[in-house]
Amino acid sequence: MSHLEPEAKIFACSQSVYLAEKIAEQYGIPLGKITVSKYSDGEFQPSYEESIRGLRVFIVCSTFPTADNLMELLLMIDAAKRASARHITAVIPYFGWARQDRKDKPRVPIGAKLVANLLDAAGATRVMTMDLHADQIQGFFEKPVDHLFASTIFIPYIESLGLDNLTIASPDMGGSKRAYAYSKFLNSDVVICYKQRKEANIIDTMELIGEVKGRNVILIDDMIDTGGTLAKAADLMIEKGALSVRAICTHAILSGGAYEKIENSQLSELIVTDSIPLKKESNKIKVLSCAPLFAEVMHMVHHNNSISGKFIM
DSSP states (O other), rough: TTTSSSSEEEEEGGGGHHHHHHHHHHHHHHHHHHEEOOOOOOOEEEESOOTTOOEEEEEOOOOOTTTHHHHHHHHHHHHHTTTTTTOOOOOOSOOTTTTTSSOOSSSOHHHHHHHHHHHHHHHHSEEEEOSSSSSSGGGSSSSSSOOOOOOOHHHHHOOOTTOOOOOESSSSSSGHHHHHHHHHHHTTTEEEEEOOOTTTEEEEEEEEESTTTTTTTEEEEEEESSSHHHHHHHHHHHHHTSSSEEEEEEEEETTTTHHHHHHSSSSSSSEEEEESSOSSTTEEEEEEEEEEHHHHHHHHHTOOOOOGGGGGO
């Protein structure tokens, strides 16, 4: 191997080992060895148990709460920098704190920008992520960002369902661009849900823009948190005459009573990726792995090949 192409190694934060193992298997190399020493007060210290000097290091870590996941990623990046890794790529399938992408009221932080600054300060030379909550978050970074789209995973699955009278739906106005992109690729109709919130995670009213009667509807969103929006949207669409309602959400946060809401809703199926581990199983939830996508793009990045072919839309 030439000096221009350093060896690649893949490591994982504690809560993302389940996904990193699948990525490493798809990539064709073993997952790197790390130990995490813990103090009695909760402080922890990761340590690489093999040399990474002069190598390209991929660190897989979804930064969902608690903040320990983000802190572990920062410590691992810092350790890799101090161990003389040549390239340090933070592979963040789910980029946490991304909902804080702007000041939506006075005296609040822009959390996504703060996280970008922290990753840069720690020593990441590249960031790889999937379905950011807002595309413009890429501009918060001064380093290259590979923003992958889960449509590469979901569209083949949608096509395999063979649904007639397919309609793509967005659960809110903010996701209309994503819904239109899917509908254009699949040559289907599109409808939009208009919602108003009393406060975070609590919907006051919801109305439907478009016709769903006699249609098989697929709701598209980047994440599902409490499940309230999707459950309410599915119930509304069945009430309006939809034949079936499915939902596709890249990141399965599923907090609070989300599982119960999904089970009790009119959703026939919820399709998610494994960017975040499920807390429990559900007959209504189907998980599609994002490991092959990340492994292939990581291989392309390592060999300085174009990744544009991996973007369906």
